[in-house]
Amino acid sequence: MTKKPIVYHIPVCPFSQRLEILLALRGTPEAVEFRVVDITRPRDPELLRKTRGTTALPVLETSDGRILKESLVILRYLDEALPGGPLRRVDPFEHAVESMLIAREGAFTTAGYLFVLNQDRDQRAGHRDKLLGLYRDIDGFLCEHSPEGPFLFEDFGLAEAVFTPMFKRFWFLDYYEGFALPEGPEYDRVRRWRAACMAHPATDQVSEEEIVKLYYDYAMGAGNGALVEGRKMSSFAFEPHWRDRPMPPRDKYAGSASDAVLGLV
Ligand SMILES: N[C@@H](CCC(=O)N[C@@H](CS)C(=O)NCC(=O)O)C(=O)O
Structure with a gap:
């Protein structure tokens, strides 16, 4: 049997949850060996050598020792490399549409993390408005490309695997910032998408209680x-x-x- 790819990861990391969701959907949780890295301790020099000094995880080591970084790159690589039908849309135009939605994840993630990390009460409204603007943008995108939904296409797909870990991390905003999507049509479509993503059984790797407790230091x-x-x-x-x-x-x-x-x- 050939060696499995290894994913070095930090438990509860949203970026590595993207990969766990892919494996859960494929029904092949054993296809990859996950090796846990303790973020509270100095990084193993051998792993640092492999990543050429960078510390962000997840990192994938292929069975022949090559290294891939960046969760979206690893997600797309595993989607193509693992046996079974791909999560990505096969039709080129549909794949372009899901890629347009995925292209929004960076700004969305950054806005949520800067909001929870913020320590200045006077900046709260600004962070909230920024995040709400991004939710409205996703709402508009979904209304254009998938008005019925709840997912972008028929089923939970690549874009959902990318965003769901962030929706679940943003439980820290509900708890520490009292954040909630406002009522109203500007948010209805994204609210339905978010709810369907979070309810999907392939995404239950983390719980709200776990996120709130582990991310306390982010709130500080x-x-x-x-x-x-x-x-x-x-x-x-x-x-x-x-x-x-x-x-x-x-x-x-x-x-x-x-x-x-x-x-x-
Ligand atoms: N853009 C990267 C972000 C990865 C990232 O920030 N991972 C965090 C864990 S959630 C991390 O490794 N933090 C520790 C560090 O950067 O040293 C990706 O998508 O893989």
Whole structure:
């Protein structure tokens, strides 16, 4: 048997969830070996050598030792390389349409992450407006290309695999920012798309409770496993398990909770 490709990843990372969703849809969760990297510890020098010093994950190592980076690149590669029908649209025009939607993911992801990381109350409205503008843009896109829906095409596809992990991460905005899509026709189509994406059984790798607990440090302005001032433990620590920790305080602007309050010690 040939060696499997290896994906180095950080558990709960939305970018690697894209790959997990693809494997779940294909019914081949074993086709790739996932190797967990602990974001709260210094990176293994051997892995750093393979990635030529970059630390962002996921990274895929092919069975013959070649390296691929960037979740969208890895997603498209696995979609073509693994046995079974592709997730991408086969028709060139339809594939172009899904690619136009996927091209919006970077701005969308950035807006949501900058919003949760923001520590200045006065900037909240600006972050909210920015994100809502992007939701309206996606709404318009879906109304043009798939007015009935709920998905862009008949089934959950490549664009859904790209966006769903972000919809689920943005639970941190609901919890720490009280964010909700406003009522109204400008958001109705994207609301239906988001709900259908999040309800799909191939996307249940993470839960709302898990996201809210693990991303507490992002709400305190510290991303990627960085330590919040005055704390000794990252909210991304593997131990104690997130299930054994209490829900963090919601008011992110009221100051940082201690390791003890977060159930980390
Ligand atoms: N554009 C990259 C982003 C990957 C990324 O930011 N991954 C985060 C984890 S969610 C990470 O590796 N952070 C640690 C680091 O950059 O050192 C992709 O799509 O793969």
